[in-house]
Amino acid sequence: MKRLSETWFADGYIDFEQKKYTLLAYLQEISGYFNENKLYPQLADVVFHYNNLRDFRENRNLLREKFPKTLTAVNMERLQLLYEQMIADDAVMCEMEEIIQYAMRKMDHTIKNGTGIYEFVAEQMNITPVGLVPLDMQEGYMLLCDGRYSDTLVYYYRLTIFERHDERYRGIHTQYLSAYTKSFNNTCENIKTELIRTRREQLPNPAVYKIETDLTFPVAETLLPIAKRSLVKYLAINAA
Numbered sequence: 001m002k003r004l005s006e007t008w009f010a011d012g013y014i015d016f017e018q019k020k021y022t023l024l025a026y027l028q029e030i031s032g033y034f035n036e037n038k039l040y041p042q043l044a045d046v047v048f049h050y051n052n053l054r055d056f057r058e059n060r061n062l063l064r065e066k067f068p069k070t071l072t073a074v075n076m077e078r079l080q081l082l083y084e085q086m087i088a089d090d091a092v093m094c095e096m097e098e099i100i101q102y103a104m105r106k107m108d109h110t111i112k113n114g115t116g117i118y119e120f121v122a123e124q125m126n127i128t129p130v131g132l133v134p135l136d137m138q139e140g141y142m143l144l145c146d147g148r149y150s151d152t153l154v155y156y157y158r159l160t161i162f163e164r165h166d167e168r169y170r171g172i173h174t175q176y177l178s179a180y181t182k183s184f185n186n187t188c189e190n191i192k193t194e195l196i197r198t199r200r201e202q203l204p205n206p207a208v209y210k211i212e213t214d215l216t217f218p219v220a221e222t223l224l225p226i227a228k229r230s231l232v233k234y235l236a237i238n239a240a
Helices: 016-035 042-058 060-066 073-088 090-123 188-198 219-239
Strands: 126-129 139-145 151-164 167-181 207-212
Touching: 016 042, 016 090, 042 090, 090 219, 126 219, 139 188, 139 219, 151 188, 151 219, 167 219, 188 207, 207 219
Parallel strands: 139 207
Antiparallel strands: 126 207, 139 151, 151 167
16 A cells, blocks of 8 residues: 655645645545455554644644654654744645645545444444453453354454553554364364463463454454454443
């Protein structure tokens, strides 16, 4: 996937038609992935750019806090200079405002398309614990089963907490372990027993959750990312 630079709207010559062409080419590619029901990392990428535009437009004094830490000093200086130029030059300010408003409107439409797919998939997922649930649910195993009904994908998961802008967020780290061909012997309960037997030193009494869907969407780009977020939400609700 071709990515926009973090400061694409301020790079080079500030020209609406040029930026419009760059933006539409990017969003056309994003929409192509969405048409194939592939959401990630495309949805996260366009949301990232939308938020950057919003923050840039709303508060120039918070640039260093709001913009990603990966921005170089040169890029940060350019953004500051651009603001000074916009304030001093009505023509530049009008051009930049037109670029930002147009880009945010187009990105918002694309984001809504992506989140519509996300919500549809999330609604089609059913999460159930496998066996008894231990008191500690911060790490365990996630069993993912899709509409192909052929394999059960097994992932180790660990919940994480991170802070950003004075807020705390729940995240999740996963590691793929193996795939079990569905059979009379490879029930989720038997898979849990096998995990305990082979990984007792890591997790002697693990939390195990089965996530099922009848959908056959791409696993890496859609089902797995949404399953992870759905599990975080499920655990937050059930731990309360």
